Amino acid sequence: MIRFENVTKVYPKSARAALDDVTLGIDRGEFVFVVGPSGSGKSTLLRLALREEAATSGDVLVAGHDLKSMSMRQVPRLRREMGAVFQDFRLLPGKTVYQNVAYALHVIGKPSHLIRQLVPETLEMVGLGGKGGRLPHQLSGGEQQRVAIARAVVNKPQILLCDEPTGNLDQAISFDIVRLLDRINRTGTTIVLATHDQDIVNDMRRRVVQLDEGQIVRDEAEATYHRRTS
Amino acid sequence: MIQPRFLLGEVATGLRRNVSMAISVVLVTMVSIFLLGLGLLAQRQADTMKGYWYDRIQVSIYLCNEYAEQPNCRGQAATEAQRSAIRTQLTAMPEVKEVFFETEQEAFERFKEQFRNSPIAGNVEAGFLPESFRVQLSDPSKYKIITDQFQTAPGVAQVQDQEKVLSRFFTIINWITVLTVALAVLMAACAALLMGTAIRQAAFIRRREIGIMRLVGASNWTIRMPFLTEMLLVSLLGVGLAIGLLWYAVHLIFNSGINQIAQLQAFIGAHDVWAIAPWMAAGVLLLTVLTSLVTLRRYLRV
Numbered sequence A: 001m002i003r004f005e006n007v008t009k010v011y012p013k014s015a016r017a018a019l020d021d022v023t024l025g026i027d028r029g030e031f032v033f034v035v036g037p038s039g040s041g042k043s044t045l046l047r048l049a050l051r052e053e054a055a056t057s058g059d060v061l062v063a064g065h066d067l068k069s070m071s072m073r074q075v076p077r078l079r080r081e082m083g084a085v086f087q088d089f090r091l092l093p094g095k096t097v098y099q100n101v102a103y104a105l106h107v108i109g110k111p112s113h114l115i116r117q118l119v120p121e122t123l124e125m126v127g128l129g130g131k132g133g134r135l136p137h138q139l140s141g142g143e144q145q146r147v148a149i150a151r152a153v154v155n156k157p158q159i160l161l162c163d164e165p166t167g168n169l170d171q172a173i174s175f176d177i178v179r180l181l182d183r184i185n186r187t188g189t190t191i192v193l194a195t196h197d198q199d200i201v202n203d204m205r206r207r208v209v210q211l212d213e214g215q216i217v218r219d220e221a222e223a224t225y226h227r228r229t230s
Numbered sequence B: 001m002i003q004p005r006f007l008l009g010e011v012a013t014g015l016r017r018n019v020s021m022a023i024s025v026v027l028v029t030m031v032s033i034f035l036l037g038l039g040l041l042a043q044r045q046a047d048t049m050k051g052y053w054y055d056r057i058q059v060s061i062y063l064c065n066e067y068a069e070q071p072n073c074r075g076q077a078a079t080e081a082q083r084s085a086i087r088t089q090l091t092a093m094p095e096v097k098e099v100f101f102e103t104e105q106e107a108f109e110r111f112k113e114q115f116r117n118s119p120i121a122g123n124v125e126a127g128f129l130p131e132s133f134r135v136q137l138s139d140p141s142k143y144k145i146i147t148d149q150f151q152t153a154p155g156v157a158q159v160q161d162q163e164k165v166l167s168r169f170f171t172i173i174n175w176i177t178v179l180t181v182a183l184a185v186l187m188a189a190c191a192a193l194l195m196g197t198a199i200r201q202a203a204f205i206r207r208r209e210i211g212i213m214r215l216v217g218a219s220n221w222t223i224r225m226p227f228l229t230e231m232l233l234v235s236l237l238g239v240g241l242a243i244g245l246l247w248y249a250v251h252l253i254f255n256s257g258i259n260q261i262a263q264l265q266a267f268i269g270a271h272d273v274w275a276i277a278p279w280m281a282a283g284v285l286l287l288t289v290l291t292s293l294v295t296l297r298r299y300l301r302v
C-alpha cells in the first residue's frame, strides 16, 4: 500500500537530512506506529506519503501511485484515496460538526444525496451521533478529534495517516481515540500513526517503526514503544 | 463538479468576511467603466452628429452683387450667363449630390426666420444678402474640390464651407474621448491591482479552508472557483452600476432638454448605452478572469 525505497529528504536550507535513506513497506490493512524522538522525521515521513513534500531522492509509492513521476494536477486524486488527522484537529471554526465533515465531500464534488447519506453514517460511527449541529468550540478536544477523524474517513480512503492525533488529549481520551482508529483499521483501512505516546503504543501492540535522526532503527511487529531489553 | 449551491454558500461567506474589499472593487470598477462609457458615448455622439450634419452640410457659393467688395466681383453683380455656367459646371461634377439655388429674396426670408428674435433682423433689407448656390456633396469632407474650382470663377464672391466649423467641434469631442478613455484605462489598472489585493486578502482569510481543501484532494479549480466567482460577482455589480449611471446621465443631459429645443434626432439616447453595455461587461469579465487567474496562480500554489 505504501512503499518507501531509499528515500532521502533534505529540506531546503537545511544541512541534515530529515529522512536518510529510508526503505519501508506497509501492506494493505496494516496498523503501524511510527515512533522516535522529536525531530527524528516522523512528520516528514507522513508528509512525503501525502505528497505535501517531494522526496529529495528515492521512490515513494502510495496506493499504486508513483509520487516521483506524479504531476501536480494528479496530486488531488492521490489525496482522495487518503485521509489525514493531525494533533491540532484543523476544523473550520465557523462550520458545524456536520458541515465540517460534509465540507470534505463537497469540495471534491460529491453529489448531495451521497453527502446526506455518508455524513450522518460517519458521525454515528465515530460516536458523535447527536452532535452534528454543534460548533467545534462547543466540543471537547476528544470530540473535536473525532470530527477530524470523521472528516478524514468520510470518503472511505484506503489509507489514514495520523500525525500525533492524541498529542493534545489526556490519557483516557487518547485511548478512546486509538480504539476508534483500531475499529477503522478493522474495516480494512491502512493506518500509519506517528506518536510520542508510549501508553497507546504499548496498549495496542502493533507494528512499530522507530526513527532516529531520519533513519529507521527498529521495525518490529506486535511491539512496544521501547525496544524490549531481553 | 462542485455543487452550485455549496459554491454560492462559500462565496456568500467569503464576501461577508471581506465586505470592505468587495465594496472597493465594486466602486473602482464602477468608476472606471463609467469613464470608459462616457468616452465611448462621446464618440457615438460625434458619429451621430456627423451623420446628421453630413446629410445637411452644404458648401455655399455666394455670387457677386452690387455690394460685393471681393476682387473677383469689382462691384458688379453676377450675370445670368455666369450663373448658368456655374450651374452647368456643378451639375456635371460627380462629387455633387444636389444643387439648390437661393435667390436674394429667399436668402432674406431665411435670414429673417433665423434671427426673428434678434434686433439685427430689422437692419437688413432684401437685396443686401447675396444669391447663392447651395451644394450638397456625396462626401462632405471633399469640400475643397468646390473651393478650388469656384473660388476664382467669374461672378463668385465667396465659397463658404460649414465643415470647417464642425470639424473644430469634432476635434473637441475627440479630445474628450481620448481623455475619458485614458482615465478609464488608468482606473481599470487600479481595478485590476485592487482585485489582486482583494484575492490575496481573501486567500489569507480562507487559508484554513484552503489547507483542508488541499488535504482532502479538492482540485485546483475547486479551490480557485470561490475566489473567481466572488470577483466576477463584485466586478459585474460594478459594471451594472456604471451602466445605470450612464443611462441616467444620458437621460438627464439629452432626453429632457436638448432634444425638445433642437427638435433634432442628432443626439444619443438610452439605446446607445445599451449598445455599448455588453462590450463593457465583456471587457470587465475578461479583465476579472485574467487578473484573478494570474493572482491565484501566483498565490495559491498546491
Ligand SMILES: Nc1ncnc2c1ncn2[C@@H]1O[C@H](COP(=O)(O)OP(=O)(O)OP(=O)(O)O)[C@@H](O)[C@H]1O
Pocket: A011, A012, A014, A017, A018, A036, A037, A038, A039, A040, A041, A042, A043, A044, A045
Ligand atoms: N519545513 C521544514 N523546513 C526545514 N526543516 C524542516 C522542515 N520540517 C521539518 N524540518 C526538519 O526536519 C527534521 C525532521 O522533522 P519532523 O517534523 O519530520 O520531525 P518529527 O519526528 O515529526 O518531530 P516531532 O516529534 O517534534 O513532531 C527536523 O530536524 C526538522 O527541524
Ligand SMILES: [Mg+2]
Pocket: A042, A043, A044, A163
Ligand atoms: Mg512531527
